Amino acid sequence: MFRRLWSGLPADPEFPVDLEKLGYFINEDDEVRSIQNPDNYFKYFLSRNPRWNDRQRFAINQALQNEVHKRLEKLDMTKCLLPIGTKDPSKPHIPIFVSRDLPLKKRVVVIFGESLQDLGMLAHRVIGGAGGVNKGSLVSIVSELQKQHTSSTDPSPPGIILANMGELIWSPEGQRAVGRFAFDNMPAKSAVHNGNLITEKNSIEGNEKPKFHVHYIFDKVIPHFVKDNVGIDVIGVGDxxxxVEQYLDLxxxxxxWxxxxxxLALVGGLHPVWELRSKDFATEFLKNKARAYATSLEPAGMPLSGPEGNPKTTTFTGMGCLIFSSxxxxxxxxxxxxxxxxxxDWVQEVAMTPEGEDYANPKFDIVYTDPVTVTDPDWSHWKEGEAEGEMDDKDDEESQIKMEPVEAHGKGSEQSGLVLLTRPDSS
Incomplete structure (x- = not known):
């Protein structure tokens, strides 16, 4: 009889949260490259064992996030711990970034990213690949926003709030909030343990889910930092x-608000307008003060649909606002x-509206239709084609296969029922 001990399980792989120790560096083009071969980007498939690959991915993600956060702090962004008033970093909390002088700002831009991304990150396929760290993160967005004017009469840059939609799971072991991928790939007791279980000890008050975090930003964070007469610009990405739409629709x-x-800029969003309940928000605000930027094969900026939708494209256009190709x-x-x-540019255009005037989207004459290629089959007459095909089969005797019985030799030949399939004699 054999008994397996816990000590007999393979140890969980360890990787340092350090770019250089992981074998990578950031080159002059701001791209992550291999120290051993500077022509190579990050290599995920380190092993045939997926646990080793994911543990390395976890380490480099943390290292790159640390780099992004350093760059954001150099842009005068500071971390704020939620719930507001959190002093003990060992207590469950999540960080967000806000402008250092946010209470003094007269216009504030709030950015809600995807729930799959960590704070400050947009796309790891860009951060760790072609494009680089700034381009694949919110560093590039913050840099551009800081070049804008607050209004037509105020040349100072707007304030910025970066929400944290992805890191809503508290890790007592790591003493920090993490996203789902990071939570599943944090150090485990062994390499074969089946992930981590989320319980009440992993929840963060008021920020348990992405939709609760949106509520917290509007209900607590903005009133805490921003004066009541300050205008808010909202940018939402993906979900x-x-x-954000679901919250504002209440x-x-x-x-x-x-x-x-x-x-309101809806970048990659897909919320249908017919599910909105507030008539004022759905019909007036979205039509006049919102724009969507959708995934599309068309060049960036191509108008795809007006607020009423566009039935001539397969792109989802039932959002109640102008839709452009991203x-x-x-x-x-x-x-x-x-x-x-x-x-x-559009957010700045709205901000530069002359004082005393109310901005409204200009009317676009949408002429866009999906291009039709010559390879697309026309199925409009499929029934007629099917009937014609049946007649052709009856008339074309040469295409038919004859079934002729063949005499079989030996006992039981009469009961064998064998047939030989032969084609018509070509003569």
Whole structure:
């Protein structure tokens, strides 16, 4: 009889949270490259064992996030721990970034990212690949926003709040909030343990889920840092945009915020307008002060649909607002990277509205339709074609296969029932 001890299980692999020790560096183009071979980007498939690959990915993600946070802090962004008032970093909390002088700002831009991304990150496929650290993170967005004017009469830059939609799981062992991927790939008792279990000890008060975090930003963070007469610009990415719409659609909420929100940019969002309950928000605000930027094969900035939708395209256009191509054909996480110039230029356009005037989207004459290729089959007459095909089969005797019985030799030949399939005699 054999008994397996815990000590007999393979140890969980360890990787240092340090780019150089992991074998990588950031080159002059701001791209992560291999020290051993500077022509190579990050290599995920380190082993045939997925646990080893994910543990290395966890380490390099943490190292790159540390680098992004250092860069954000150099841009005068500071970390704030939620719930507000948290002093003990060993207590459950999540960080967000806010402008250091946020209480003095007269316009504030709030950015809600995807729930799959860590604080400050947009797309690891860009951060660790072609494009580089700044381009694949919110460092590039913050840098551009700090070049903007607060209004037509105030040349100072707006304030910025970076929400943390992805890191909502508290890790007592790591003494920090993490996302789902990081939580599953934190150090375990062995390499074969089946992940980590999320319990009540992993929850963070008021920020248990992405939608609760959106509520907390609007209900607690903005009132705490921002004066009541300051206008708010909102940028939502992916499901972050959807969560923001769901929150603002609540009648009581919209009654509170409708006079303060200057504009809403929905980058990669997909929330259908017919699911919104607030008529004022769905029909007036989205039509006049919101724009969506969708994944599309068309060049960035191509108008795809008006607020009423566009039945001539397969792109989802039932969002109740103007929809433009983001310039990114496939990946939602890349939509803000591809359309950053368009989104930020429009936010600045709204902010520069002359004092005393109310901004409204201009009317666009949408003429866009999906291109039709010559390879697309026309199935409109499929029934007629099917009937014609049946007649052709009856008339074409040469295409038929004859079934002729063949005499079999030996006993039981009469009961054998064998047939030989032969084609018509070519003569």
């Amino acid at each position: 972050g945009a959807d969560y 009648p009581v909420v919209w009654e509170t 409708k006079k303060r929100i200057n504009c 310039g990114e054909p496939h990946f939602t996480e890349l939509t803000l990277i591809a359309s950053a110039g368009l989104v930020l």
